[in-house]
Amino acid sequence: xxxxxxxxxxxxxxxxxxxxxxxxxxxxxxxxxxxxxxxxxxxxxxxxxxxxxxxxxxxxxxxxxxxxxxxxxxxxxxxxxxxxxxxxxxxxxxxxxxxxxxxxxxxxxxxxxxxxxxxxxxxxxxxxxxxxxxxxxxxxxxxxxxxxxxxxxxxxxxxxxxxxxxxxxxxxxxxxxxxxxxxxxxxxxxxxxxxxxxxxxxxxxxxxxxxxxxxxxxxxxxxxxxxxxxxxxxxxxxxxxxxxxxxxxxxxxxxxxxxxxxxxxxxxxxxxxxxxxxxxxxxxxxxxxxx
Ligand SMILES: Cc1cc2nc3c(=O)[nH]c(=O)nc-3n(C[C@H](O)[C@H](O)[C@H](O)COP(=O)(O)O)c2cc1C
Numbered sequence: 464x465x466x467x468x469x470x471x472x473x474x475x476x477x478x479x480x481x482x483x484x485x486x487x488x489x490x491x492x493x494x495x496x497x498x499x500x501x502x503x504x505x506x507x508x509x510x511x512x513x514x515x516x517x518x519x520x521x522x523x524x525x526x527x528x529x530x531x532x533x534x535x536x537x538x539x540x541x542x543x544x545x546x547x548x549x550x551x552x553x554x555x556x557x558x559x560x561x562x563x564x565x566x567x568x569x570x571x572x573x574x575x576x577x578x579x580x581x582x583x584x585x586x587x588x589x590x591x592x593x594x595x596x597x598x599x600x601x602x603x604x605x606x607x608x609x610x611x612x613x614x615x616x617x618x619x620x621x622x623x624x625x626x627x628x629x630x631x632x633x634x635x636x637x638x639x640x641x642x643x644x645x646x647x648x649x650x651x652x653x654x655x656x657x658x659x660x661x662x663x664x665x666x667x668x669x670x671x672x673x674x675x676x677x678x679x680x681x682x683x684x685x686x687x688x689x690x691x692x693x694x695x696x697x698x699x700x701x702x703x704x705x706x707x708x709x710x711x712x713x714x715x716x717x718x719x720x721x722x723x724x725x726x727x728x729x730x731x732x733x734x735x736x737x738x739x740x741x742x743x744x745x746x747x748x749x750x751x752x753x754x
Contacts, residue, residue: 497632502678502679502681504678505572505576507576507581509675518543521584525626527626531616532595532615536620537588537589540657542657547657548577549578555574555668570719576670581671584638584668585668586624586668586669590662596615596616638670638671640668640669642666644667645666682724687744699745699748700748702748705741708738713734713738
């Protein structure tokens, strides 16, 4: 069997089932490179623009996302007209004000950077399509399946947003993933402004622009901590105390610092204290006891 090349694609597109398991796999290398480079950037270069062709390429990536029962419960509003963009930004400035007022304690960012976007993708989700997912036939199973249908819906929307962000990166641009559009008041304002029925919801908003600063890296848990081979490895369980430590002490730094490993921080020991091992090795829970 020989690998085939899809018209218009850059590399070999193997639909024959012959896996490329060679140690050096250029397809994987460029794929993982895009994945690693995808970043949440909240500062863009001013006064830039891009063509609709590029924006269509980005939307095309979203279109190919997987979804439960292939219902594709999304629509993408691509705001690229500067006047409309400014009005969308106003909605998000008000959203950010409410976040500061009503959700204190979260390290939120002032959203004026949205003024410098070349486009804003609004990913709408339509929950009516959930009827296509499995439904229970008894009251208990109905509740169980209904909850799982929510999961299927959100994962599908997330897959589309992820594809869009990756395509942004592959086109040399950068973006962020804003969940604030999904709040009731913000969604009402967006639906009024953009003309969509209010039962659709802006689950993800993706401002796109040219990066104004280097944000090439961000904290990631070590691979060996994330992988559980064949069964859940209890030594890798993250304890309640660890979750709380992240919330109370680490979150603003882990969210915004330009380093993938916490050990690279100059103030690593001071910031992490007794939590160094839990955050940098595969032994988050040395006792192996589970709650
Ligand atoms: C479901 C979800 C919601 C998010 N919501 C916001 C948001 O409202 N505002 C924001 O600035 N970033 C938001 N982010 C971006 C995260 O803060 C970011 O992905 C994380 O800090 C890791 O940074 P990185 O994307 O640069 O790797 C969100 C990400 C996800 C997956």
